Amino acid sequence: MTAPPSLLDPGTERDPHPLYRTLRGNFPLVYDEPFGAWLISRYADVRAALADPRLVPPSPGPAPARREDGTHGTHGAYRALVSLALGDRVSAALAAGVERTAYVLARRLASRQEADLVAEFCQWLPAAAAVAALGLPYEDTARVHAWCRTGLDHLGGRRPGLDAYLRPHIVRRRAHPGDDLLSALCTAAPDGRPLPDEAVTDLAGTVLGAAGETTARALASFLANLLDHPGQLDLIRARPELTGGAWAESLRRDPPLQIVPRRALEPIGPIPEGATVACLLGAAGRDPGRFADPDRYDAFRADPGELAYGSGRHLCPGAPLARLTAEGGLRALLTVLPDLRRAPGPRPRAEGLVSRSPRTLPVCPR
Ligand code: HEM
Known part of the structure; x- marks a missing residue:
């Protein structure tokens, strides 16, 4: 057998799918020496690895989700807080924020001959929606947007500027809670006591980081896939209830997070204790053993997986929020820009090894 290929081989970042094919076919579990991790690429194996308690997110990490050492609460307690923050009341606030923002952004494009949907829509909608959901002033969106884009860590992490910015808002919410996500966090008392300011800013930062970066990338791939298939887009226009499936299919074919890392707590088969394992979501989503014609984008695929x-x-506890953002965004675009189509010229390629999406999406809005 030939030497195993590496994620760091030239050309992989430009198009990882030939490598993914080779890995799934010939090296389903293999150590990638240049990359420094064991690679898992088949759908069933990736799914099993992600659910395996012997494989944990690498630590130490900056994000609260990674603090499984008890210093900032257990993982279970952290999840409870996130679920609380993402409860029904918050989803309703986010839905309103997404809807409002999506229409504002779409109307800005309405008179233009050409526009870049990534820079002018995808990067703003999730950030602006999170601002609206948190109940922060709309005019602060550009500032908060910048925090959303700092670092590629989906799970947030500490941002000193954000802490200072949020402090006066937290003080105000503690005194006069409203019907927004920040108020929900400020009034939460999971163990009978209010959350400390640090926990509130951590959770707000997590929402901003995940919404700002990951959802924006997923949205870019989603819109690119639909604009590449105008026939499918027409059907969704006529039957908007199909949007959720079209979104799930785009996440299967082009997940924004291509690689999720893990660390082995104990030896697992050939994987030694302490080794890093890379779960290749991008490879798993196109596994022909799981999906027929896996490279094809089919908005009506019966079971695109999750x-x-x-x-x-x-x-991910943010999945319903991400879906809401995609559905609200597409609805606004299709309503305000009925003639929206790809601009002439080559299709911009997706870029990135870990976080992957097209960096531009030139369109004709009218
Ligand atoms: C399309 C958009 C999104 C995708 C593809 C996505 C993907 C993921 C993935 C793959 C994980 C698991 C990471 C792991 O196993 O180590 C994760 C975890 C997480 N996501 Fe998302 N996410 C998205 C949107 C969001 C949003 C909008 C939020 C915000 C509230 C969010 C919050 C989180 C949190 C808090 C975790 C950690 C969960 C835990 O460790 O228990 N995500 N996400």
Whole structure:
């Protein structure tokens, strides 16, 4: 057998799918020496690895989700807080924020001959929606947007500027809670006591980081896939209830997080204790053993799976919010820009090894 290929081989970042094919076919579990991790690429194996309690997110990490050492609460307690923050009341606030913002952004494009949907829509909608959901002033969106884009860590982390910015808002919410996400966090008392300011800013930062970066990337791939298939887009225009499936299919084919890392707590088969394992979501989503014609974008695919959000105890709790953002965004675009189509010229390629999406999406809005 030939030497195993590496994620760091030239050309992989430009198009990882030939490598993914080779890995799934010939090296389903293999150590990638240049990359420094064991690679897992088949759908069933990735799913099992993500759910395996012997494989944990690498630590130490900056994000609260990674603090499984008890210093900032257990993982279970942290998840409870996130679920609380993402409860029904918050989703309603986010839905309103998404809707309002999506229409504002779409109307700005309405008179233009050409526009870049990534820079002018995808990067703003999730950030602006999170601002609206948190109940922060709309005019602060540009500032908060910048925090959303700092670092590629989906799970947030500490941002000193953000802490200072949020402090006066937290003080105000504690005194006069409203019907927004920040108020929900400020009034939460999971163990009978209010959350400390640090926990509130951590959770707000997590929402901003995840919404700002990951959802924006997923949205870019989603819109690119639909604009590449105008026939499918027409059907969705006529039957908007199909949007959720079209979104799930885009996440299968082009997950924004291509690689989720893990660390082995004990030896597992050939994987030694302490080794890093890379779960290749991008490869799993196109596994022909799981999906027929896996490279094809089919908005009406019966079962596109859900691996783009992970699996097991770290399954993404933001999935409903991300879906809401995609549905609200597409609805506004199709309503305000009925003639929206791809601009002439080559299709911009997706870029990135870990976080992957097209960096531009030139369109003709009218
Ligand atoms: C399309 C958009 C999104 C995708 C593809 C996505 C994907 C993922 C994935 C793959 C994981 C698992 C990471 C792991 O196993 O280590 C994860 C975890 C997480 N996501 Fe998302 N996410 C998205 C949107 C969001 C949003 C909008 C939020 C915000 C509230 C969010 C909050 C989180 C949190 C808090 C975790 C950690 C969960 C845990 O460790 O228990 N995500 N996400």
